[in-house]
Amino acid sequence: MxxxxxxxxxxxxxxxxxxxxxxxxxxxxxxxxxxxxxxxxxxxxxxxxxxxxxxxxxxxxxxxxxxxxxxxxxxxxxxxxxxxxxxxxxxxxxxxxxxxxxxxxxxxxxxxxxxxxxxxxAETQDTEMIINVTGQQWWWEYDYPAQADQGITQPIITSGQLVIPEDTNVLLRETSRDVIHSFWIPALNGKKDAVPGRIHLLRMQADQPGIYAGQCTEFCGLSHANMRMEAIALSKEDFAKWVANQQKPYVAPAEGTLAKEGEGVFINQCARCHQVNGIKDANGKAIISAPDENVYSGAAPNLTTLMTRNTFAGAMFDMVNQKCRADVWNAKSEEFGAKYLAGVTEECLNEKTLRAWLRNAPAMKPMYADPAKLEKTNGLYRGMPNLGLTEDDIDKLVAYLLTLK
Amino acid sequence: MFTPGSKYFLGLTGLGLVSAVLYCFLVNPSDLGAYALFGLFISAALIAGFSIFTRDGDTDTVAEAVEANTETTAPSFWPLVFALGGALTLLGIATNEIVFVLGLAVLIGGAVEWVIDDWAEKASADSEFNAFVRHRAIGALDYPGIAAVVLGVVAFLFSRIMLTVSKDEASIIFIIVSALIFATGFLLAAKPALRGKSTAIISVVGALILAVAGVTSALNGERKELVKYAKEDPYSISHRECGEEAGEHYDHEPNGSVSLRSGVIATVFVEDGKIRAQEVGLKRDVESITIPRSNSTTILFRNLDSEEYRLVVNLGEVKVGTTDVMEKVGTCTQLTGKNEEQALTVTIPKPSNPEAPYTLTVPGATGEIKVVVP
Amino acid sequence: MAIIERPGTGTTPVVATPQQTLGAVKRPVETKGWREWLFTVDHKKIGIMYGVVAMVFFIIGGVEALLIRLQLAMPDGQILSADKYNQMFTMHATTMVFLFAMPMAGAFANYFLPLQIGARDVAFPRINALSLWLLIIGGLVLNASWFLGGAADGGWFMYAPNSGPIFSPSHGVDFWVIGLQIAGVASLLGSINLIVTVVNMRAPGMSLMKMPVFTWMILVVQFLLVFSLPVITVALVLLMLQRSYGATFFDVSQGADPLLWQHLFWIFGHPEVYVLILPAFGIISEVLPTFARKPLFGYPFVVFSGASIGLVGFGVWAHHMFASGLGPVSVAVFSVATMAIAIPTGVKIFNWLLTMWGGKIWYTTAMNFAIGLVVLFTIGGLSGVTHSVAPSDTQQTDTYYIVAHFHYVLFGGMVFGLFSGFYYWWPKVFGKMLNEKLGAWNFWFMVIGMNLTFGPMHILGLQGQPRRMYVWTEARAGEGFFNLGFWNLIASIGSFILAVGVLFFLINVVITARSKKQAPLDPWDARTLEWLTTSPPKAHNFDRIPVVHHLDEFFHRKYEEDTATHTMKKVAEGEDLVRVEEEAADAHIHLPSPSYWPIVLSVGVGLLGLGTIYGIPMIVLGFAITLFASYGWILEPSVAEEIDFEPSNNDGNTKEIAPLG
CATH class of the missing domain: 1.10.287.90 (Helix Hairpins)
Structure with a gap:
């Protein structure tokens, strides 16, 4: 242009x-x-x-x-x-x-x-698609309002990686749940602050499929340096596939598998904050997470399709190992979509980092997650606490998380 | 430099400090005893400093003292003030706190003035010098104190007036008052001859008007819509006027009152008795509005019809207390006239249930907009 | 009205015991040893103390900067934790701006402004002392936080809501708020003091347009402070009420708009930038003409461009907020206004260059630093123009490109100007010359270090490294030998070279202090009034209040123009001129006596502030001391001696009224 x-x-x-x-x-x-x-x-x-x-x-x-x-x-x-x-x-x-x-x-x-x-x-007349972008200490949440013309029949929610169709005028509607953050993907546009109580509009458009790095650029406290994000541009067909995958109903792991036991651990330990859409307890009742009762800022990443994302913990860590990461990052734009949509397979999983995170998250990323020091927030965490999981639990959880794709 | 009086109080200061510290270590630093002992220490230190400064109210030499005492003592009304303060304090103990605090203030103020007067009278044999000394010593307390009281009274009276009159009247009053102040200032600047007496007259008249209007307004009470609005329960539809009813008190012309425009996520319109919605940034009608969870979100309601409508958000039902009675949860805007706007702010912490989504409705108009929290 | 030194015969003021002490505590008359410094109200001693304090904080801030660079030299640095790093960069900026740059400018202003306008002291000597002590107390409060639970961690801009009690749970921000309020009061008092001094106490004949440019720039700065400090004070009070007393000015859940803080902060913060840079501009506007042997080119243009920079500086604050979601119209207006400010700044640069044009340039260390300022500030100014373009700024703001820009402006500009001032005025203040050879080492290490440190940051920023990150990651550093890791390392190395340069200065100071060699009276063949007295100047500055006929009065007393060739011929040496003054010394010279109360009062104010953290008893104690000291101040003898004051009526010297306050 x-x-x-x-x-x-x-x-x-x-x-x-x-x-x-x-x-x-x-x-x-x-x-x-x-x-x-x-x-x-x-x-x-x-x-x-x-x-x-x-x-x-x-x-x-x-x-x-x-x-x-x-x-x-x-x-x-x-x-x-x-x-x-x-x-x-x-x-x-x-x-x-x-x-x-x-x-x-x-x-x-x-x-x-x-x-x-x-x-x-500042033009917004030519918008073809809107996405809500919400900052929180120290990760980004993206939710896609239903837009039938973009194939999004029911809202999609994800975090860490913003997925957009190529050559489409996307309008981000930024806001924040706690302090001021700033959304910045240098290859696609300048930065704009996400201010709590306000909605700021930011245009996004990518010429080609690919992965574009970004970083929160308004100082937002302890782990500001670790609040990263990536924008993923997909061809229109690949984007439709991605949307379809995000909207497909939840399938519980088969009985008797390690993953099924993992689902139990998840329900006990994780589902208090992390929502997996469609997950049901033993009585068949839908489980709705209540992050607002545990986390000061009021939300935790939705993990329904965790393994379709290449990063976790506010895009601080790679969900895929070095080889698979390089594979996606260096892919030619024609091949990029297929490689990205493959998600995180068992061979590609960066298991060491994921396990370390599950073992003791605050040791991996500076957060306010020490239960002894939360008097100012009435015991509410700012970040993910150490859940004290056993290695056995972690085995099960990893097996379960791998099914979330 | 240390006069006998100050020595006594310095001793008391030291004793107070030592005992307060001991108390903190041995008993409990945060109970009343500690506060009392620290209070003793601080007040003794204050008085000690004071008596050092005023040399116990003594004069330097005997000769001076004799000379000073030969002059007649000037009449003083501080004993009266002091007594009044004492009376008010006692009355306050019996009746209410405000009177007590007021009495205490009068008591302390009167005492300070009295002490300084007494000291200044004997400061030297030269009465002119004594007057100067008094001014020096008390001016630093008097002027800021009086200024604070006057400003406080003016602000309070003005706020009473503004809370009583309606919005339109308020703007007219503001315009008139500011124009008057401006005109007066201009006149006084342009014609220095007018200063002096006329300034005093204007000030007195202004003060009188303010006082009368302020007192009248305070007795009249606040304007009704404010009273009503403050008492409503924000999140229970059943206890609010959220239906088609006209409502008792509301703002007929809310335009311009929406100060949250920068935080609006969607706009809901009523046009020809039908409800439609647009997401901000997307220039086409949508059937559902998606709002981020756990975040204060504002939806703008714009009425394009000539009838008055209000926007209601329905957030499902909850049980009332421990009973099985279900109560509707939600909130609504006030009635909104033609081409007027109102803002509706909600915070929804949990994802919405796909089977029973939240809705936006307008009583009296057809259609509904789904509200989805992913 | 603090005149109590009795008139003497000759030039030595005779000191007498003040009469009519209202309080029991007598005013000190003549003090020796440490008391001489603690209770002084002499603008020269206060100026020196400002300088020492500022230098100490410069070193503290510098060490903080070095720690930051150590942490960032390698990816995933381990020297500092995230928390400590956040405190470090917050305090580095706060210290450098409020505790180094402003006080150091205050040091120069205090010392030289009265000398340059031919006055015996500032208008309010005791208030002058109060400013100094409040500043010191403010600085101590700020830095005490390191040992009392951690320093402020919200960045020097302290954006709400991140500065709120929940997001910054330690007491660091409380200390920061109080320290800055106290330092702010100090600046405000100082600025009013200096304005009154310039307006009322100029020597006879010195019209405003005959005032030295340094004095002019200081005057402009004081006006900037008077108008901008109240704004930050309001913001700080709001923040204090929010943090300590549960107010909700910036609490979004209560309907507040966090952008309020940003507006308040930058309405102060942008003029503050000019508060920092204009004194340096003033200094080199003295140094360049002296060493080029030519008057400043376009004096009125330099003066008015300085004033207009100050004025326009109030209308560009939102250019710090281009990414914060203002509407496009406001962004466009502020963008254009920001470009406009480049014009008067450019005028200054051209005038300095044209001052040297056709001159006879003598390269001393002072001159080298002044030239360094001109060149480095030009680079910083031009990178400033690139982000006055709002869309470009949305790519650049909060990256290292901005860090590079303002360090070129503030380090290359302000600090170089101040160092130029050190070398230029050192012989005046201490009567000894700083070693020129060490000066050269000092200069070149600083130039090279500065460019190595901040030059690469342009690349770092444009290639996407944000600021205020306690670690950077290899994954975002790019490929090739010259990747961001390389430039981060170079910047860190550069910062240590820079530190060595500063070390050379400190060594130079020590060596000079130990040397016995006295400086000549007029070592630089200088141009302005401060040289028309001994070095160091006497307590009463001038034996006789000079009558001014020219801009650059001192120069014109030394030189006469040859009407035929239009060249300048020296007709008198500085020593001769000073001797003339000594022989015609005024008989009655009134100087203010020392006072106990400024220092006591500032301690009281400090405790009062700390009380917002440590509770009511400390507030009461602080208030008691403040009240006590205020009364000491009020009751101090000062008027009765008016009978001693005989306005001299022979030569219009009545201008030198006894200083007030």
């Missing part, structure tokens, strides 16, 4: 040349394929910003070089070579006026383009 079309031919060419020449030295020193690089847009919105950068950075660069060169010239030319004390002149107003007007003109040009881009990025 080309937002600087009016001056495309000239500005683009000049700026590209200068960015190429002057910037080459700097850019050579940059990391390759940094997942959060702000200068590698993968969607229209980020592209608009980068186009603006391509105007502003060269201007700043040229001004910087000119001023420095001028300064260097002065430093050498007028150094003390034994010349007489110069005349005590107090300046020339005409020079001052010129030096005021020139920067003002340059900035006016920048201002006009800035204004246009701000307005374009």
């Amino acid at each position: 080309d937002t600087v079309s009016p001056v495309k031919s000239l500005t683009r060419r000049i700026s590209t040349t200068i960015a190429g020449v002057a910037g080459a030295v700097v850019l050579a020193g940059c990391a390759q394929n940094a997942p959060q690089d702000t200068w590698q847009p993968k969607g229209d919105n980020a592209q608009m910003i980068t186009s603006l950068d391509k105007l502003v950075f060269p201007i700043a660069g040229i001004v910087g070089v000119l001023v420095s060169a001028f300064a260097a010239y002065i430093f050498v030319k007028f150094r003390d070579k034994g010349q007489a004390i110069p005349a005590q002149s107090h300046g020339k107003p005409i020079v001052e006026i010129v030096l005021t007007i020139v920067p003002a003109l340059i900035l006016t040009v920048v201002g006009v383009f800035t204004f246009r881009t701000i307005m374009d990025l």
Whole structure:
């Protein structure tokens, strides 16, 4: 998407040349394929910003070089070579006026383009799909309101990885349950804060299927550094498959399997906070979790389709091992959808980290989960406590969790 | 520098501190005894400091003292104030707390003024200097104290007036009062000759108006809709006016009162007697609204019809206490006129049951919108 | 009205016991040893103490910064826990802004502003002392939190609701709130004091447009403080009420909007940026002309650009909030306003460069630092322009690109300016020259260290590393040799080089202090009034209040223009001029006596503040001491001696009224 079309031919060419020449030295020193690089847009919105950068950075660069060169010239030319004390002149107003007007003109040009881009990025008329994004210390929840035209007949809820269809104008409706967070997928758009009590709109659009990294960028307390997220773009067909999978009814594990015992452990230990849609207790009654009675901010990730996500614990840890992770991250965009939709298989599971997490979550991620220190929140946790599970329980739980896909 | 009086109080200060610390260690740092002993320490320290400053109210030399005492003592009304304070304090013990606190304040204020007056009278033989000394010592307490009381009274009276009059009247009053203040200020700035007496007259008249209006309003009580609204139970439909009834007290013109626009997740419209909804950000009608769980969420209600409607959110039923009687849970907006808006804020902590979803309805209009909490 | 030193004959003020002590505690008259410093009201001693205090906090803040860089040198750093790291960056910023930068500017302002305008002291000497002691108490309260359950952990911006009692359960934020309120009172008192001083106490003939630029910039800063500090004070009081007394100003569940805090904070916080940088601008506006041997190019433009930076600075606060969900119209307005502020800033840069144009540049350490400021600030300013573009800012804000930007502005700008001031004015303050050779080491280590530390942060930020993260992860660092890990390591190495540079300065100070060699009276061939007296200046600053005829009065007393060639010819040495002054010394010089009460009062205020954490008894104790000290202050003898004061009527010196307060 080309937002600087009016001056495309000239500005683009000049700026590209200068960015190429002057910037080459700097850019050579940059990391390759940094997942959060702000200068590698993968969607229209980020592209608009980068186009603006391509105007502003060269201007700043040229001004910087000119001023420095001028300064260097002065430093050498007028150094003390034994010349007489110069005349005590107090300046020339005409020079001052010129030096005021020139920067003002340059900035006016920048201002006009800035204004246009701000307005374009605030546009919501072309929205094709909306997603609610809710921040909480220290993970993100995404829920998809029912939108029949996108194949979403009943709401979907997930966390950690935001899944969107490619080439679709998605509008995120951000809010927060506790403190201010900020949602940022650099390849797709700039950041926008998720403020409790407010709903902020952020456009998202991805040109190609792929995985785009992001990070919470508003300081949100203890584990701010560990509050990550990923946006997954899928082709429209793959997205439909993903939606269908998210909406399929819950299937309890077969009687007598390890996973079935795991379901029991889950109901006892985990279901107080973590919802699995469709899970029923021994009497066949639906279990509705009550995170609001245990967690200060009021929610815990919904685990119904846990194993369709490649990460867990606020995208801090990989659910898949190194090899499978690299496989997904490095997949070509045509193959990406299939690889991602395969989910977490038994061979791919990053079992060591998952088990460590189940064994003692607060040791893995700084959280306020020490029952002795919760007087300010009346005993409500901020984060996942150590549940004191036995290794046996963990075996069963892992087997059960693997069925949630 | 340490006068006999101050020595006594310094001793008392030390004793108070030592005994308070001992008490904390040996008995209990958080019970009344500790507070009492600390109180003793602090008040003794205060008085000690005071008597050091005022040299026990003594003068430097005998000669000065003699000279000072030859002058007649000026009349003083502080004994009267002090006595009044004592009476009020006693009365307060018998009647209520506010009187007691007020009495205490008067008592302390009177005592301080009296002590400083007495000291200042004898500070030197020069009565002009004595007056200056008095001003120095008491001004630092007097002016902030008086200013605080005056500001408090003004704010209180004004708030009573504003709570009594209706919204429209309130804005008119604000406009008139601010215009008057502005005009007066302008006049005084432009014509310095007007200052002095006229300023005093204006202040007195203003104060009188404020006092009369404030007292009248306080006796009149707050305007009715506020009283009613404050008493309603926010989450029980059966105890509120959530049906088609007209309702007793409500705001007929709520437009502009919605200050939560930045937190709105969806808008519900009533048009031609039918209800429809739009999610914010998506410009088409939807049949269900999805709201995140455990989060305070605002839904905007906009009435496009000429009849008055209200929006109701139905959050299922719960048992009343230990009985088997079921009660409807939910909340609603006030009645809303044509082209007016109202906000409805709910927090739903648990996922909704797919079999029995929550709904939004408008009594008197057809249709319903499902509310889903995933 | 604190005049009690009796007139003497000659130039040494004769000190007499004040009469009519109202209270029992007599005002100290002449003090020696440690008392000389604790109870002083002399603006020069207070200035030096400001400097020492600021330097101590600079070192504390610097160590915090080094710990931060150590933690981030490698992925998944283990030096600090998440909690400690959060405290560390919060306190690093708080310390550097409130306890180093502002007091250090205060040190220069206190010491040189009266000297530059030809006054004998500031307008309210005791209040001046109170400002200093309140600042020290504020700093102690802030840093005491390290030992009393942990420091503040919400970032120096302390965004609500993360700063609330539930999200930050330790007492750190309480200490922070109280410390900053006390330091804020100190700044507010100081700023009013300096404004009154400039307005009322300029030497005869010194019109506003003949005032040195340093004094001008300090004046602008004081106005910024007077208008911005009340806002942060309100915000801090709200936060204190919320944390200690259960108020709900920022509690979303009670219907509050957390953006209120952000607006309040940045309405203060943005002018604060100019509060930090303008004194440095002032310093180098003195240093550059001196060493280029030319007056400042376009003096009125520099002055008015400074004033307009201050003014526009109040209208751009929301550019810190481009990502916080303001509407597009507000974003656009603030974006454009922010660009506008680049114009007066650019004017300043051009004027400094043109000051040197056609000059005779003498490269001393002071000059090197001043030039360093011009170049490094230009870089910081230009990166600032890139994020005045709001859409770009949404990619850059809260990343290391911002960290790079404001460290170029504040370290490359402000700190370099202050160091320039150290080298330039050291001989004036202490009568000894800082070693120029060590100065060169100091300068080059700081330049190289600074660029190695903050230069790579541009890359880190643009490639997506957010700020305020206690660890960064290899998985997000990219590939190739020059990945983000490499640049993080370089930045950490750079920070230690920078620290060595600062160490050179400290060594230089020690060596200079031990050396016996006295500095010449006018080592730099300087231009402004503070050099028209001995080094260090006498207690009463000037033997005779100078009458001013020129901008750069001192220079014009030394030089005369050759009308034929338009070159300048030296007609007098600084020593000659000072001798002339000494011979014509004023007979009656009134100086304020020391006072016990500023320090006692500030202790009382400190306890009063701590009482919001430790309960009512401490509040009562603090209040008692405050009241006690206030009365000591009020009753201190000060007026009766008016009979001693004879306004001299021979040469218009009546301007030097006895200082008040």
